[in-house]
Amino acid sequence: MKNILVPTDFSAEAHHALRAALQLAQRVGGNVTLLHVLPIPDAQGSANFSAFGGPTNGAELPNAYGIDRIFVVRLMEVTHQRMQQLLAEAAQMAPDVPVHEVLDQVEVDEAILKVIEQRHIDLVVLGTQQHEALERFFASSNTEQLVRLAPCPVLAIKHATNLDAVRDIVFASDFSAEADQAVPGLQQVRQLFPDARLHLLRVTDEAAGPARQQIDDFIARHQLTHAEAVLMEAGSIEGGIEDAARKLGAGLIVVPTHARSAFSRFFQASIAEKVATEAAQPVLTFHL
Known part of the structure; x- marks a missing residue:
């Protein structure tokens, strides 16, 4: 389980998952991929954006969507800043663990399954809420879907956890x-x-x-x-x-x-x- 994926929505639960993933990666000499999914559809419904605020693969939004583009670019800038903060925290917690970032703009489950395939992920560590909690980005339905569909093991983390203990x-x-x-x-x-x-x-x-x-x-x-x-x-x-x-x-x-x-x-x-x-x-x- 050396290639570990942590989907993040910057919530406390996702932060707990990152810490747990870093602990596991340290045990096996592995690496961690941080994935954030932007919940904003464009005119096509499936455009992807790089971590630096621009469309990937040469994609351009139509002029009619200029305001949407400004909003998306600003959102990308803020998201990139938050990802950099997480990377800095990860470097402090586990300086010997390589951590990579991926941003995408599709359905959450689709993005996770795509990264699993592309990066040969061995384990997904998912921050999730207990069933009775109010639903958020990684609500119980997302966890259930991932448990069903993921071809690799899934570790669901709900609270601050010390796996070393x-x-x-x-x-x-x-x-x-x-x-x-x-x-x-x-x-x-x-x-x-x-x-x-x-x-x-x-x-x-x-x-x-x-x-x-x-x-x-x-x-x-x-x-x-x-x-x-x-x-x-x-x-x-x-x-x-x-x-x-x-x-x-x-x-x-x-x-x-x-x-x-x-x-x-x-x-x-x-x-x-x-x-x-x-x-x-x-x-x-x-x-x-």
């Missing part, structure tokens, strides 16, 4: 046959947090014995160390994940997901989306 990680699964496909992603998490205790969580209303044995078999099969089985009874899977993370004092929740309906109910994207938007802890989601 993560000592307990909750990995939620039903530990069915499909769960083995999540092991490569889980191993990446273990590489990032080698000293953290891994709590393998199953939310269940079944008998404890068979469910615990299923987790123990998973641990043995994949030779997981510093790992333990955890069972939680709850009215919903996502509610049980949140309750378990809170009781265990987890600093990170990991939820694998898959869009294919042939997979078990646990891996439905809706569960990962709800946990990513509702849990107070940082939530890492990835596709099987």
Whole structure:
């Protein structure tokens, strides 16, 4: 996870995401790309502008849109200043981490997916609000959409977070046959947090014995160390994940997901989306 993308709207949540991304980049010798999306359509609905206030690719706005152009150029100047401030802060927090800036003027999800492809992004760190908060630029709907669509893992950050202090990680699964496909992603998490205790969580209303044995078999099969089985009874899977993370004092929740309906109910994207938007802890989601 060396190429890390942080979409920013200059909010407190996005700032928390940047700090978390810098901490991860320091761990792996990686780099960070800061993306800001301008929410202003032009006459074509899709023009892009450089970080220095001018249209890219030789694009020019029609004269009829002179006032709009002045406004857009001024907005670009202000945005560039704010991006430079973020770059300066990043240089203070992690002077050894290269940080790049990208500005775009399309839909937020489209811009993020484009940068993921163009820059070979391994991880998106997204500042987001909890579900019950008032919607803003990165509201819950944006997070849910990104969890569904992003081809790489997505880390949702809601509060000021010190990832260097993560000592307990909750990995939620039903530990069915499909769960083995999540092991490569889980191993990446273990590489990032080698000293953290891994709590393998199953939310269940079944008998404890068979469910615990299923987790123990998973641990043995994949030779997981510093790992333990955890069972939680709850009215919903996502509610049980949140309750378990809170009781265990987890600093990170990991939820694998898959869009294919042939997979078990646990891996439905809706569960990962709800946990990513509702849990107070940082939530890492990835596709099987």
